[in-house]
Amino acid sequence: MTEVVINSLRERLKSNIIGDPSVEGVRMGPLASKGQVKDVKDKVRLLMKSSELVYGDLDKVDVVGADSERGSFISSMLLYCKDPMNSTEAHSVEAFGPVSTVMPYRNNEEAAELAKMGKGSLVGSVFTADNHFAKDIVLGSACMHGRMVIINKECAGESTGHGSPLPHLVHGGPGRAGGGEEMGGIRGVHHYMQRTALQGSPTTLTKILNTYLPGAEMKEDVIHPFRKYFEEIQVGDTLITHKRTVTEADVVNFAGVSGDFFYAHTDETSLEGSIFERRVAHGYFVISAAAGLFVDPKRGPVLANYGLDNLRFIQPVYPGDTIQVKLTCQRKTKKDNREGQIPQGVVEWYVQVVNQKQEIVALETVLTLVACKPISRQFRIQNSEFKKQHSQLIGDTRKKLVK
DSSP, X not given: OHHHHHHHXXXXXXXXXXXXXXXXXXXXXXXXXXXXXXXXXXXXXXXXXXXXXXXXXXXXXXXXXXXXXXXXXXXXXXXXXXXXXXXXXXXXXXXXXXXXEEOOOSSHHHHHHHHHTTSOEEEEEEEOSOHHHHHHHHHHXXXXXXXXXXXXXXXXXXXXXXXXXXXXXXXXXXXXXXXXXXXXXXXXXXXXSOOOEEESOHHHHHHHHTSXXXXXXXXXXXXXXXXXXXXXXXXTEEXXXXXXXXXXXXXXXXXXXXXXXXXXXXXXXXXXXXXXXXXXXXXXXXXXXXXXXXXXXXXXXXXXXXXXXXXEEOSOOOTTOEXXXXXXXXXXXXXXXXXXXOOEEEEEEEEEEEOTTOOEEEEEEEEEEEEOOOOOHHHHXXXXXXXXXXXXXXXHHHHHHHO
């Protein structure tokens, strides 16, 4: 596999035309100075103590539209380090120029370890279509990177690339790369906290963070999510409901039940100059009707509604509009077991209410208390017996220590 990668990179580098950047087709210009050229070559020679040069030339470079002797030009260079776990140069020597080193690894853990051995990087990039691999590498090596970019076919076309920092970040990283961060105010506190920015497709980031992000892949199931126990629900599980058309009667009845007679819901003659075209449904009716669409009425693992967060009414719903709900598991949090309480967890559901045009009219996060899967009676008996034996063993040990 390593040989395939090296050969592929060789072919790509052959098409990388070096020369005057103003000339059509040139992809790489000169370095900043002759001094930098010398420094890069010196560093490559140090790297070659444990790596072999598999592409490029230290002594000559072919250029287009310029003089290779007068200009600060240098060849693209690719090195191969056969035993990177036991070599130091590839991790400690930085040739600040068009130089890269291929390092093989045997498994995800070794790849993450290699990514940390540089002891500090502004940015690390992970190119993969495997979200499980992406998660292992990010969680295993993010502590040594100021930012991590995860690239796959979903986001490659719009990626800002390895070298473009995010605008709201301080340009710095941990270890060797973090020397220039300001220390004032809250930033001074942040300086002592580990922070790593992640870039990638919503689906990949959802996998890494175990939190659903809008735009990520949704997973529909024939089983209603409210029929699943806490352990059975997965982040990304989605229910797309049937539809309901809002009527004038709905608006009138909700005003009567709630006591909310706000003019926009009840007095069409007062709407001139307002933001509404005509009588509008109550936002809270829309949310209530949405609950009626996604709730499973039978008794099951869902114990109670725990509340809602981040409610936003995006645009009006008028009588005659048809609404539908997309309910997605966003996050799960296991609660500590309390004596006499059913073992349970909190499930946060990302709720999108859309109209007949599939435009979002409301957003919210609904929280439910969901029961954990019951433990079998036989397991409870065995667990109780184990606790008795454990307590007896502790007691016998204490008596021996006292004697």
